[in-house]
Amino acid sequence: MKKLIIAAGTGFLGNVLIDHFKDKVETIVILTRGKHTSKENVRYVHWDAKTHGDWNKELEGADVLINMTGKSVDCRYHQKNKDLILSSRIASTAILGKAIEACHYPPKTWLNSSTATIYRHSLDKEMNEDTGEIGSGFSVNVATAWEKEFFSHSTPNTRKVALRTSIVLGKKGGALQPILNLVKIGFDGRQGSGNQKFSWIHEKDFARSLEYLIHTTNLDGPINIVAPKPTTNTILMKTLQKIVRVPFGIPLPKPLLELGALIIKTETELILKSRNVVPKKLQDHGFQFSYPNLNTALEHLISK
Numbered sequence: 001m002k003k004l005i006i007a008a009g010t011g012f013l014g015n016v017l018i019d020h021f022k023d024k025v026e027t028i029v030i031l032t033r034g035k036h037t038s039k040e041n042v043r044y045v046h047w048d049a050k051t052h053g054d055w056n057k058e059l060e061g062a063d064v065l066i067n068m069t070g071k072s073v074d075c076r077y078h079q080k081n082k083d084l085i086l087s088s089r090i091a092s093t094a095i096l097g098k099a100i101e102a103c104h105y106p107p108k109t110w111l112n113s114s115t116a117t118i119y120r121h122s123l124d125k126e127m128n129e130d131t132g133e134i135g136s137g138f139s140v141n142v143a144t145a146w147e148k149e150f151f152s153h154s155t156p157n158t159r160k161v162a163l164r165t166s167i168v169l170g171k172k173g174g175a176l177q178p179i180l181n182l183v184k185i186g187f188d189g190r191q192g193s194g195n196q197k198f199s200w201i202h203e204k205d206f207a208r209s210l211e212y213l214i215h216t217t218n219l220d221g222p223i224n225i226v227a228p229k230p231t232t233n234t235i236l237m238k239t240l241q242k243i244v245r246v247p248f249g250i251p252l253p254k255p256l257l258e259l260g261a262l263i264i265k266t267e268t269e270l271i272l273k274s275r276n277v278v279p280k281k282l283q284d285h286g287f288q289f290s291y292p293n294l295n296t297a298l299e300h301l302i303s304k
Helices: 012-021 054-059 080-102 139-153 174-185 202-216 231-244 254-264 280-284 295-302
Strands: 003-007 027-032 038-039 042-046 064-067 109-111 159-165 167-169 201-204 221-227
Touching: 012 027, 012 167, 012 202, 027 054, 042 054, 054 080, 064 080, 080 109, 080 139, 109 139, 109 202, 109 280, 139 159, 159 202, 167 202, 167 295, 174 231, 174 295, 201 202, 201 295, 202 221, 221 280, 231 295
Parallel strands: 003 027, 003 064, 027 042, 064 109, 109 159, 159 221, 167 201
Antiparallel strands: 038 042
16 A cells, blocks of 8 residues: 555554554555644644545545544543534544545545444344344444444445444553553452453454455445454453452442442443444455454453
8 A cells, every 4th residue: 555544543543553554554644633743654634523624635546544533432421522422423524525525536445433332232142244233322323323424425436344343452542451450459350240242352453454454345334343252241350350360359230330430430331331243244254363362362462
C-alpha cells in the first residue's frame, strides 16, 4: 500500500494500527482534532470530524480509509453522553461518506468501526455475521444507526467493511489494564453471575485482521473482529488470577458493580452483557489467529 488514512488514529487502537502498518505503508495519514504535524512516514492532518476541509484531498488516490471516530462508551449513559456517543459516530461517518462520494479517485477500501455489542445478550447461542441476532437497548441502537449511515453511502468504487469489534486486549490501553488493577487489589472473583460470555481479541490479531480484510477483496459488509472462542467472565478472572499470582479473589455481585460503576463514572453493561460472538467470515476465508487462546494471549500481554 502507498497510502493509509486513519480517522481518529491517536488513541489506543490507532496507535496499535500505526505500529502495525508503519513499515508496510509508504504514508500513513492520521485525521485528528489536533495540529498538523509529521513523524517519519506518519502525517497528522487536522479535521473536526463534522465538516469538509483541507483534509478531503487526502482521500484522493488513497488505498485504504479506516474510520475509528467516536466518543468512548466508558462513561455514564446520561443524555448528554448518549447524544455525544451517537452524534460523534454518525457525523464522522456521514462526512467521510460524502467526501468519498466527491472523490475522483476514491479509496479502494473503507473500513468503518462498529461493535460486537450490536448482537443481543446471549449465554447460549454464538453470534456470527449470518445468523447472529441483533439486540436492543441504547448501545445496540447506536451500533445499528452507525452501520445504517455507513452503508447508506453510494461508493461503487470503494469496498466497505463494518468492523464489529469485540473488546481488544492490549498492553498500553483498552480494557485489560482496569481489569488487571481489580485483580491486583484482590477483586478478581467473578463479576455478577460470572456466566456472561466475554468476546475478546489480542491487539496484534486486531491489526492483523484489518490487514487481512484490506487484502481480501471479496470480503465486505459486517465482519466480526473477535477471537475464535468466547470465554466467560469467571474464566477470564481466574486466568488473570493465575498469571498475576494472586492467591484469592473477592467476587463482585451486581449491586456492588452498580455502585462501583457510579463512582468511576461508567456503566455495568461493559462487564455484565454476555457478548457471545464468533468470527465466522474471517475463519471461513482462511484467516489464522496468532492468539486464539485466552491464556496465551494474556500471558503475552502481561509479561514484562
